[in-house]
Amino acid sequence: MIGFISSPVFHLDDLSGNPLAGGKVYFYKAGTSTKQLVYSDPQGKIALPSPVVLNALGNACIYGTGLYKIIACHSTDADNDISNPIWSEDYVSPCGDASSISQILGITNIKTLQNAGLYVHRHNMDKKPGETPNGTRKAFSTAERFITGTLDVYLNGVLQEIDLHYTEKANRKGYTFLFSIRDDETIQHRYLVDIG
Numbered sequence: 001m002i003g004f005i006s007s008p009v010f011h012l013d014d015l016s017g018n019p020l021a022g023g024k025v026y027f028y029k030a031g032t033s034t035k036q037l038v039y040s041d042p043q044g045k046i047a048l049p050s051p052v053v054l055n056a057l058g059n060a061c062i063y064g065t066g067l068y069k070i071i072a073c074h075s076t077d078a079d080n081d082i083s084n085p086i087w088s089e090d091y092v093s094p095c096g097d098a099s100s101i102s103q104i105l106g107i108t109n110i111k112t113l114q115n116a117g118l119y120v121h122r123h124n125m126d127k128k129p130g131e132t133p134n135g136t137r138k139a140f141s142t143a144e145r146f147i148t149g150t151l152d153v154y155l156n157g158v159l160q161e162i163d164l165h166y167t168e169k170a171n172r173k174g175y176t177f178l179f180s181i182r183d184d185e186t187i188q189h190r191y192l193v194d195i196g
Helices: 098-105 110-115
Strands: 024-029 068-073 087-092 123-127 139-141 152-155 166-168 174-177 187-192
Touching: none
Parallel strands: none
Antiparallel strands: 024 068, 068 087, 123 187, 139 174, 152 187, 166 174
16 A cells, blocks of 8 residues: 655755755665655556655655655755765655554554454554544544554654653543644554454
């Protein structure tokens, strides 16, 4: 499954807070120096060049699958010279990419795990809440009651921390962010379902 790398567009600023116009962005397999493809389309059919060059606003529409290490450099840096990056991040998951989230969580095949009897509860994987962000909403629901301690919440593909970014509802059927979620952001969650 393929997803946005950031949403709705990938954006970077320079160290002065201005858009990184013409910035060069490199994508590698997470934890490695092996280049990994990114795409201009959600089907993953049109590969982008390496490096991806940001537009005048510091933006690019980028899709990917799997986990990435991302390194961004100035427009004036020579191609493939990543010795002086302006920004870098490892283990970045494309927003909406279930395979990436599975990798982050160290789970390779949810169905196999269930069938093997390792869990006595059903798994809810990579689901979106019924409610949609609207710029003021903070609370979101899960379709089913989760087992305490099994809820993982993702904002734009990034795993959030409980009590730092959100709190779990007492009835274990949702969560509340400690800040409002914009309507251009994507929320996903994963948990073990309490079928007790």
